[in-house]
Amino acid sequence: MAGIYIHIPFCEKRCFYCDFYSTTDKTLTDSYIDAVVKELSLRIGEISGEDVTTIYIGGGTPSQLSIHQLNCLVSGLKSIINFNTIAEFTIEVNPDDVYFEYMKECRSLGINRVSMGIQSFVDSELVEINRRHNASQAREAVSVIRQAGFRNISIDLIYGLPLQTQETWLYSLEEAIKLDVPHISCYNLSYEEGTVLYKRKEKGEIVECSEDDCVKMYETLVAKMIEAGYVHYEISNFAKPGQYSRHNSSYWNLTPYIGLGASAHSFDGTVRRYNPMSIKEYIKGVNSKGFAYAEESETIWERYNEYVMINLRTMWGIKTEQIRLMFGKELYTHFKSEYRRFVDSGEMRIVDGAITITEKGIMLSDYIIRNLMYIP
Numbered sequence: 001m002a003g004i005y006i007h008i009p010f011c012e013k014r015c016f017y018c019d020f021y022s023t024t025d026k027t028l029t030d031s032y033i034d035a036v037v038k039e040l041s042l043r044i045g046e047i048s049g050e051d052v053t054t055i056y057i058g059g060g061t062p063s064q065l066s067i068h069q070l071n072c073l074v075s076g077l078k079s080i081i082n083f084n085t086i087a088e089f090t091i092e093v094n095p096d097d098v099y100f101e102y103m104k105e106c107r108s109l110g111i112n113r114v115s116m117g118i119q120s121f122v123d124s125e126l127v128e129i130n131r132r133h134n135a136s137q138a139r140e141a142v143s144v145i146r147q148a149g150f151r152n153i154s155i156d157l158i159y160g161l162p163l164q165t166q167e168t169w170l171y172s173l174e175e176a177i178k179l180d181v182p183h184i185s186c187y188n189l190s191y192e193e194g195t196v197l198y199k200r201k202e203k204g205e206i207v208e209c210s211e212d213d214c215v216k217m218y219e220t221l222v223a224k225m226i227e228a229g230y231v232h233y234e235i236s237n238f239a240k241p242g243q244y245s246r247h248n249s250s251y252w253n254l255t256p257y258i259g260l261g262a263s264a265h266s267f268d269g270t271v272r273r274y275n276p277m278s279i280k281e282y283i284k285g286v287n288s289k290g291f292a293y294a295e296e297s298e299t300i301w302e303r304y305n306e307y308v309m310i311n312l313r314t315m316w317g318i319k320t321e322q323i324r325l326m327f328g329k330e331l332y333t334h335f336k337s338e339y340r341r342f343v344d345s346g347e348m349r350i351v352d353g354a355i356t357i358t359e360k361g362i363m364l365s366d367y368i369i370r371n372l373m374y375i376p
């Protein structure tokens with residue numbers, strides 16, 4: 001089993017909170033797509049012997065690619081990997097890029113899942129973070145995506161936004177639930193250094209949502225989602241039963257994946273590779289030497305820390321025996337000695353040999369996870 005991630009680093013305009021690598025200059029899009037296909041053809045050996053089961057085209061804004069460009073990209077992928085084993089093929093779209101012919105084309109290319117950033121159903125909140133769409137465009141986009149034949153749709157929301165109140169957050173949640181999509185991701189806004197929002201906060205132009213308010217929003221989120229029949233399968237992710245994101249789940253299991261494009265990461269089971277955060281440097285690297293990445297081998301405890309951090313965020317948690325098998329006796333002993341007090345305090349529980357964070361512990365999850373990690 002293996003995954004492919006493709007980063008499309010082009011956006012029509014930049015959202016004020018975003019620190020993902022992307023640019024509004026699209027002049028190099030065609031050469032970029034050529035480089036992505038070439039990169040895959042030259043690096044496919046990193047996952048040789050593994051069936052590719054998931055593909056995720058993320059960004060940036062993949063829906064900024066024209067139909068022709070998307071066709072070139074996907075036919076390039078098809079010439080290198082066997083599509084018969086693909087169970088989930090996702091594309092991220094922005095609501096105001098969505099139109100019927102585009103989504104129909106996505107469908108005919110084999111894409112079977114759409115992930116769309118809506119962020120809020122309150123127009124003034126969307127303006128404040130410089131999103132391109134408004135709430136009614138988002139609702140319309142979901143309907144168009146459905147008309148084009150997609151059933152597997154995921155939407156994103158953000159809580160803790162400037163101007164947002166408990167009431168407007170509840171409204172956005174209820175609007176999202178009304179759409180009845182199988183998957184909803186909700187993230188707490190974080191003010192990343194270098195973003196417009198961070199600078200405006202530093203200047204005192206906007207007031208950050210208090211920690212207490214964010215906690216209350218999260219509690220409302222969990223309660224509303226569960227009431228609406230969603231499974232809270234990861235700290236920020238909710239899905240109708242069985243409709244979990246396979247691509248994300250494979251990151252949690254340390255499944256190998258190749259990340260293509262500028263700023264993409266890859267993991268082959270032991271080595272992590274990092275592509276540069278520069279389109280020009282990326283294209284130049286792929287065209288001159290066949291790759292653009294820098295490599296980093298991980299120590300066993302770094303791999304352990306990542307495994308613990310990622311899996312304790314999920315409802316499946318960690319099979320304690322798995323820690324011994326994957327990371328050896330020393331880390332297993334550390335893990336066991338650290339989780340006991342959280343089990344005693346009711347913040348973690350063990351069911352069928354798997355340890356998970358309870359609803360009581362979820363607000364302390366960062367603290368719990370930090371304690372279970374290993375610092376030599």
Ligand code: SF4
Nearest residue numbers: 011014015018059060
């Ligand atoms: S949030 Fe998405 S659309 Fe907005 S700037 Fe970041 S990558 Fe682009």
